[in-house]
Amino acid sequence: MTADITVQRADITTVAADAIVNAANSSLLGGGGVDGAIHRRGGPAILEECRELRRTRYPDGLPAGDAVATTAGRLPARWVIHTVGPVYSTTDDRSAVLASAYRRSLEVAAELGAASVVFPAVSAGIYGWPADDAARIAVETVRASPFAGTVSFALFSDPMLRTFEAALAAPRAG
Template sequence: MTTLTLVRGSITEQHVDAVVNAANSSLLGGGGVDGAIHRAGGPEILAACRTLRAGHYGRGLATGQAVATTAGRLPAEHVIHTVGPVHSTTEDRSALLASCYRESLRIAADLGARTIAFPAISTGVYGWPMDDGARIAVSTVRAEAAAPVEEVRFVLFDEAAYRAFERALAAD
């Protein structure tokens, strides 16, 4: 059975097998979680992402998909990059957000990861409402997490995000 835990802090400091990066489609770094992971992980992550872009991901990574690289200098073995959807009030993109969690878990299992840390995907600059993002994250992970993944850790940057995920865990 997979354990779901909440941590308030920085995803770049998590000692896990895999950390999930809320990446942009270019895979070449950006702001928020993406920028923090690239800065803390060092040039090895960017080099691995450039290799991906030179190969199968020449046009970038599609929204809802995931791919793994080295974690560089992070205290993790792998970074799983996933591109969350930008929130829309006119189009339901929740299946794409759920896909980010599902595909990241699939990649983690393929890597043999026992522990994985997720940020609150799409809830920053992409504008997804935190309560809904937490609900989608928790329900998807509960439905999809399987061996070898033993622990899924949601790493939340501030108290509001932590509380939203706490409510989602209690409600699901």
């Protein structure tokens, strides 16, 4: 059984789910884009848990491709799963690291018992990953995952929504 996958045009901080995924930076201490929005809307409880994670488990920061969960604070979710996607490079293929960010997020969601997970377009914003390739990697990775819940992509713009819709409509790789 594989995940039921949908896409929606939405602000991820307003979507109700068991877990939402934060496209975090390795510091886990907030930033711009999705990361900043989640920290602002979720409130100080998220930052407090992130600081504790940095103090204990990740003193050097969360590695790219990994994921870890915290409370969702004031967000309409139970948990925030923070994942660090790679910065896009034209000289170094980091596709496996981007796929790992999605895969590890779903593994963490399963460990938590989450039945619904909402992702942003990891690495497709300030990290510069081309949208069509980011969407393809995201959809293929979720399809290949054993996660059996509901997965949604909450996309902030119409062009990104259309890109993910096209990736979802594409035939399965393999």
